[in-house]
Amino acid sequence: MTAxxxxxxxxxxxxxxxxxxxxxxxxxxxxxxxxxxxxxxGALTIAPTLHGLWLGxxxxxxxxxxxDAGFLGLDxxxxxxxxxxxxxxxxxxxxxxxxxLAAQLVLGVGLALLLHxxxxxxxxxxxALIATMVLSPVVVGTVWRLLLSNQGPVNDVLRLLGLPExxxxxxxxxxxxxxxxxxxxxxxxxxxxIVLAGLQGISPELYEASQLDGASAWQSFRAITLxxxxxxxxxxxxxxxxxxxxxxxxxxxxxxxxxxxxxxxLNVMAFYAGFQxxxxxxxxxxxxxxxxxxxxxxxxxxxxxxVRLWGVR
Amino acid sequence: MxxxxxxxxxxxxxPAPRRRRDGRRTLLVALMAAVAVLWVLPIAWIAWASVTTSxxxxxxxxQYYGQIFSDYGMxxxxxxxxxxxxxxxxxxLLIGTPAAFALSRYSFRGSNGLMLWFLSTRMSPPIxxxxxxxxxxxxxxxxxxxxxxxxxxxxxxxxxxIFMMRSYFDExxxxxxxxxxxxxxxxxxxxxxxxxxxxRPGLVATAIFCIITSWNEYLxxxxxxxxxxxxxxATLTSFLTVHGLLLGPMAAASVTVMLPILLLALWxxxxxxxxMAMGAVK
Numbered sequence: 178m179t180a181x182x183x184x185x186x187x188x189x190x191x192x193x194x195x196x197x198x199x200x201x202x203x204x205x206x207x208x209x210x211x212x213x214x215x216x217x218x219g220a221l222t223i224a225p226t227l228h229g230l231w232l233g234x235x236x237x238x239x240x241x242x243x244x245d246a247g248f249l250g251l252d253x254x255x256x257x258x259x260x261x262x263x264x265x266x267x268x269x270x271x272x273x274x275x276x277x278l279a280a281q282l283v284l285g286v287g288l289a290l291l292l293h294x295x296x297x298x299x300x301x302x303x304x305a306l307i308a309t310m311v312l313s314p315v316v317v318g319t320v321w322r323l324l325l326s327n328q329g330p331v332n333d334v335l336r337l338l339g340l341p342e343x344x345x346x347x348x349x350x351x352x353x354x355x356x357x358x359x360x361x362x363x364x365x366x367x368x369x370x371i372v373l374a375g376l377q378g379i380s381p382e383l384y385e386a387s388q389l390d391g392a393s394a395w396q397s398f399r400a401i402t403l404x405x406x407x408x409x410x411x412x413x414x415x416x417x418x419x420x421x422x423x424x425x426x427x428x429x430x431x432x433x434x435x436x437x438x439x440x441x442x443l444n445v446m447a448f449y450a451g452f453q454x455x456x457x458x459x460x461x462x463x464x465x466x467x468x469x470x471x472x473x474x475x476x477x478x479x480x481x482x483x484v485r486l487w488g489v490r
Numbered sequence: 491m492x493x494x495x496x497x498x499x500x501x502x503x504x505p506a507p508r509r510r511r512d513g514r515r516t517l518l519v520a521l522m523a524a525v526a527v528l529w530v531l532p533i534a535w536i537a538w539a540s541v542t543t544s545x546x547x548x549x550x551x552x553q554y555y556g557q558i559f560s561d562y563g564m565x566x567x568x569x570x571x572x573x574x575x576x577x578x579x580x581x582x583l584l585i586g587t588p589a590a591f592a593l594s595r596y597s598f599r600g601s602n603g604l605m606l607w608f609l610s611t612r613m614s615p616p617i618x619x620x621x622x623x624x625x626x627x628x629x630x631x632x633x634x635x636x637x638x639x640x641x642x643x644x645x646x647x648x649x650x651x652i653f654m655m656r657s658y659f660d661e662x663x664x665x666x667x668x669x670x671x672x673x674x675x676x677x678x679x680x681x682x683x684x685x686x687x688x689x690r691p692g693l694v695a696t697a698i699f700c701i702i703t704s705w706n707e708y709l710x711x712x713x714x715x716x717x718x719x720x721x722x723x724a725t726l727t728s729f730l731t732v733h734g735l736l737l738g739p740m741a742a743a744s745v746t747v748m749l750p751i752l753l754l755a756l757w758x759x760x761x762x763x764x765x766m767a768m769g770a771v772k
Contacts, residue, residue: 204598206677214589214648215604221645222611222619225626229618239628288525296519304759305526308533311755311762313706315723316748319730320536323737330535362529370766423615426708430727447617452713457621464618471613 233462239455253462263463265438266446270470272353273428273442274421277360281417282410284361285368290402292369293376306366314363318430321359322346346432349439356428356440360421368413375409376402411482415475422471443467533748540741554742562733564725564743571705571721573636578643579700583693585644586651591681593652594659595667605656611649620713627714636719642710647700654699654765658692659685695765698758705751722747 233254236247257263288306292299309317324331325345332342345355379402387397425444428434434441434449441449443463451460540555542548558564593605623642627633662685670680686693711724720728726743733739755762 204596204600207592207596207598207601210588210592211604213585214652215607217585217645218608218611218648221641222614222649223607225619225622226614228622232621237625239625291518291522291525294518296515296522298519299522302522302526303763304756305530307755307759307763308752309529311702311751312748313708313723313751315706315708315726316744319726319740319744320532323539323735323740324532324535326735362532366529367766370763419613423617425615425617426723430708430730444615444617447621448709451617451621451624457625461618461621464615464621467615468613468618471615475613 229461230465230468231461232458233465235458235461237457237461239457249458253459256459257462257466262438262441262446263443266441266443266463267466269353269438269440270422270442270444270467273357273360273424273440274418274470274474276353276357277364277421278414278417280357280361281365281368282414284365285413286372286406286410288365288369289372289376293373306369309363310367312363314424314426315430317359317363318427321355322431325355347436349436352432352436352440356431359431360424360427363427364417364420368417371413371416372406372409375406379405407482411478414478414482418474418478419471422467422474443470533752536741536744539737540745544737554738555746557739558743558746562725562729562739562743564722564746566718567720567722567725568746570636570639570719571723574639574643574721575701575704577640578647578704579697581640581644582647582651582700583697586648587655587686587693588681589648590652590655591659591685594656595664605652608649608652611646612653616709620709623710624713633714634716634719638714639711639719639721642714643704643707646707647703650699650703651696654696655689655692658689658696662688691761691764694758695761698754698762699765701754702751705747 234249234251236249236252292303292306323329326332327342327344331345335342343351345351383401383405384397387401392400423444424442425448428440428442428445429448432440434445438446443466447460447463447467450456450463541550541552543551559568593601624633627638632638666688667677667680667685670684671677675684706723707721708723711721712727715721715724722743726740726747729740729743
């Protein structure tokens, strides 16, 4: 059942998987334990999700207290494809998601390797690093909005160093890299933690053996560390991919999608369409694209890594 | 596992001269320190900005905290945040833990599918459900109520609880609950008085996760509340819209939102790290 049961990365867990017991009537016995959670999640998550997907095919708007729906077929989706704001939002979503993901994976693995060493003060460093990932993205966005503002400390430092100041969040070409950098700041530690846990599961004997065989440090990294870390990296990548594609709070708080629509991803666009223009139908169609984006990207990622995730392929 | 790191299995290809290795070590420590500073500095700055007057000569002051609670009236929002977080965490643990135990112990047709059903809620973009929620809330006249937020956060947390607690239960040998059953305890009794106490660290870690999720949640809070039920994170952006970019009060508001969670994370660091590694990896 464990994600890594196909590898030897975590022998302690892989050695004693709970024996699969499938006696008669196990389903019936488990039923009372599962019903409350299943009903609750079904009624308040799965059903509204399906409803949301359906709304994308309707002309639902909000006028006053009532909402009126009319079946539209694919009208919303066709309108989307001709809407330059949508095409831009799709581009922003892809750039933000994959930009942040790539940087976080590289930096996260690097930091994990660094903190895995027996360096003095590494526990302090780890404590310092985990602080960011428990913060609300709204707070992070607000803090960095202040940090990057014209009179903010980042520009103060640049001035001090004699470098040109930047109006980070008002410059269409700087805003997306700035957002990616902030997301990297917040979430690289999560990747690091997951990879660090994976590193600690690798048996030291493997390195001793490869050393005896005369392998260089780089060779043993390529031949031992990386393959055995693949499941950890894959899961970190999956979590970050999903959350970066769903990102709303950070972007909304830091830039509001601006300047213009330079940093408006699909979530922010759907939010504006739904809760400012009150075009619930069109907003739902846009949100549907986020779901499709996530499903497709996750499928590609799982195939790329070729590992079992959460016991499910 | 991660909380008590063992000596790292580092291999150096050829024993380098001692001085060169020492130099490299110093370089790595410096790199690590630089990274740690880079991560802490923005948080330290916002904390500093919240307790000092801006300008050439900074003076220590708590006026911004006084302002946000008295002038801008953030106290009700703080109370809302505490209420919503407490109820949604407790309810999710009550509902999710038995389900997690059943998924760990019983294997039946569709048990994998059920796990996927719970996991799938993590994949869907929140905005997709926020839109129908908005319609329901208006139709039933329950928008801007704390109860609605509690219900939604409970559901979000329940999936987390099932996901994390199942992996903790998987690590408790089933012989233990089997022994309880032989002694005549009902499955529920065995779960309550034998397994659950053993899973305490897991419960703590899971509770921390729920607290963080509920406390930080933003989108639903913004969409479904306006005045009465608004939580702290939602006030941050509305504050910005109403009052503009005011450094002192905004810094104080930011610190008010982040401080409880930061303290909790520091205090419960061991549980948190284990939970992160566990919830993610298993």
